[in-house]
Every structure is written in structure tokens, then in C-alpha cells.
Amino acid sequence: MKKAYKTEVLLTATQQQKANQTIGVCRYVYNLYLETAQNHYKETKKHLSGFDFSKWLNNVHTQQNDKWIKDVSSKAVKQSIMNGDRAFKNFFKGVSKFPRFKKKKNEDVKAYFPKNNATDLTVERHRIKIPTFGWVRLKEFRYIPSNAKVIHCTLSKKAGRYFISVLCEVTKRQTTYEYETEGIGVDLGLKEFAVCSNQLIFENVNKQERIIKLEKRLKRQQRKLSRSVEQNKNRKRGEFCARNRQKQLLVVQKLHARLANMRKEYIRFVVGVLVKTKPAYIAIEDLNVTGMMKNRHLSRAIASQNFKQFRDFLTVKCLEIGIEIRLVDRWFPSSKCCSSCGEKNVGLSLADRIFTCEHCGLEMDRDFNASLNLQYTKKYTVLTE
Numbered sequence: 001m002k003k004a005y006k007t008e009v010l011l012t013a014t015q016q017q018k019a020n021q022t023i024g025v026c027r028y029v030y031n032l033y034l035e036t037a038q039n040h041y042k043e044t045k046k047h048l049s050g051f052d053f054s055k056w057l058n059n060v061h062t063q064q065n066d067k068w069i070k071d072v073s074s075k076a077v078k079q080s081i082m083n084g085d086r087a088f089k090n091f092f093k094g095v096s097k098f099p100r101f102k103k104k105k106n107e108d109v110k111a112y113f114p115k116n117n118a119t120d121l122t123v124e125r126h127r128i129k130i131p132t133f134g135w136v137r138l139k140e141f142r143y144i145p146s147n148a149k150v151i152h153c154t155l156s157k158k159a160g161r162y163f164i165s166v167l168c169e170v171t172k173r174q175t176t177y178e179y180e181t182e183g184i185g186v187d188l189g190l191k192e193f194a195v196c197s198n199q200l201i202f203e204n205v206n207k208q209e210r211i212i213k214l215e216k217r218l219k220r221q222q223r224k225l226s227r228s229v230e231q232n233k234n235r236k237r238g239e240f241c242a243r244n245r246q247k248q249l250l251v252v253q254k255l256h257a258r259l260a261n262m263r264k265e266y267i268r269f270v271v272g273v274l275v276k277t278k279p280a281y282i283a284i285e286d287l288n289v290t291g292m293m294k295n296r297h298l299s300r301a302i303a304s305q306n307f308k309q310f311r312d313f314l315t316v317k318c319l320e321i322g323i324e325i326r327l328v329d330r331w332f333p334s335s336k337c338c339s340s341c342g343e344k345n346v347g348l349s350l351a352d353r354i355f356t357c358e359h360c361g362l363e364m365d366r367d368f369n370a371s372l373n374l375q376y377t378k379k380y381t382v383l384t385e
């Protein structure tokens, strides 16, 4: 089984410079590949493969231009080309949109390092050996198991901090799972994050004071940032202003990262609590998040709830432990059915917080009723891997 460990690393000044350089070159080469492949397609109506581009880059292009490409790890450069190649292939298959150029401010480029020889990517308690970098200090000791078989790693930068993601081959735990409580249905929503059929209720993290405060601060700093852009235009990109803009950009990036971390942490907490009750199974709704996001009044609220991330974390955790994870059909009317007699209440609108059944007279919280329906439904698929 493959498992990825992502953790922060502490880089020395020279290593930081090297990391920025490697990531920068990878971004440049990725964009160069996109541009060259597009032009190539316009002229010949054929796709320029990453393999051919790499050959041209090494044997022709870097002989005269952009010699500095050779200054960084060639494997990292090769991988960024292959990433571009895959982006094109996904587009041809219709899986994803047309590949876009990478921008520095998006921080979405990673430097890739494979394990080439025995001493590469050796993990010790407090440090890891990265090709062309040497020993790099880890911030969290013993997180990456030092006896694990490392396959490759990627180095990334986010809001002024550096992270390493190490992919390892680990042996699966061979323990049999024994449940202690019955299965639970989990109804995700906007008012509460999750209402479970075993009476557990998880509040919406975005309604917490600490998140609201941070959101406010972010808004203020973003305003400041956008004003600094205007300043730059007026002063014709003065050196002093550009540097202040970089500083302000970092402030905004840090706030974004902190908010994202807090939300992620909360989701991990919810998953942990659910798993620790040792249920027979967990049933969740297959939410159509993309469809829901089209409602522009709710899209912001839905995006900040990270339902997709919750489902991914929960699935990974459940599969690891051995809990059955049931995905209930998207069109299953979980909130409109009565959990006691099964009668459908068609007239129920989103504003009704209390579910009432005309058939048997049941009165119950709307979300709790939905979670019970999810728990007992037979219309589900069991998720595997």
C-alpha cells in the first residue's frame, strides 16, 4: 500500500534559495512546454509529446538559451514536462479542461525528486536527504517512518513555508476490525456541518468566532493588497512599491493558508470522532457539490465547508481501518422521506427545519430525519479504494 506523508521542512538560507530556484525553473519549463506544444499543434496538427519536448530542450534549446535550466535537478525538470504532457492527455480524453499556465502567486508547482540510488531520500528521525539539496531538517520528528521504503518526494512552498511530501510503500496493518455500535448515517448540511443518526451533531466550523474573525481580517488585508496594485500602476512599478506588494501578498497568503488549515483540522476531528465510535458502517450522501455550487447564493458557503475533502478523508480512514463506507445514491430523497413509515413528504421546502409526516404524525428535526434515512437505506454502493 502506498502512503504519502506531508510535513514542513526547515531550510537553510542556501537551501531556500535552491528550492525557490528549482520551483521557479519547473514552472518556467512547464509553461514553456505548454506554449511550444500549442504552437506545434497549430502548425502540424499533432501533439508534441513531453518526451520529444524534453529531448529538444536538452539537446537544442539549452545549448543556446536559458542555460540556467541546467542548474537545477534534471529529474524535477523532466517531471514538470511530464505533468504538462498528462494535462494535455487529460484534456484530449475530455477528463479536464485545457491546461493553463502556472502562475507564481498560485504556488501550485512542486519540485519532484525520485529515488535514484540507495542513499537518496534516506529518512532519519529529524532529517531527510534530498538529491541536490543534501540533508534537510524536518520540523516534525519521527512523523515519516525511517524504515519505510520511499518511492519519491515533492517539495513545495506555501505562504512562505516549505513542505515535503514523501510517498512510501508501507505494509498494510493486518488487524481485523470489530464493530461495537450499529451503522451511522451522516447528513451533511449548511446549518450544521453534519448531523448523525447516533445523535452526534457537528457544528458548522465557519460559524465559529475564530473563523469569522480571521475571515474579516483576510478581507481587510485583501483590500489593502488590491489598493497596492493600484499604487503600482500609478507609480509605474517602482521598485519600492513592488516589494511592499510582495510583503502584503505574503500576509494574504498566510491568512488563506491558516483558514484552510483550520478547516482541514476540523474535518480531521469529525472523521476521528466518527471512527472512534466503532460503527458497523458509515453511510454518507453522494453530494453533487459541483451542481450545488451553481447556486451563487450558496456557493461560497458550500465551498468553505469542504464536503469533498471530508468525503476523501473519511473514505481513506475507513478503508484503512476496515469500516464499511456506504455512498448513498445522489437522487435518494433522504430529507423528504419519513424515517418511521417511509412516506414521502413532497411539500417539504428547504426552509422547513422540522420534518412532519402527514401519514404517521412523526415530528422530528429535518437533518436528523435525513440521517436516519441514510442509515437504513438499501440504495447504496460500498466504496472500495
Ligand SMILES: [Zn+2]
Pocket (backbone or CB within 6 Å): 338, 339, 340, 341, 342, 343, 357, 358, 359, 360, 361, 362
Ligand atoms: Zn411517517
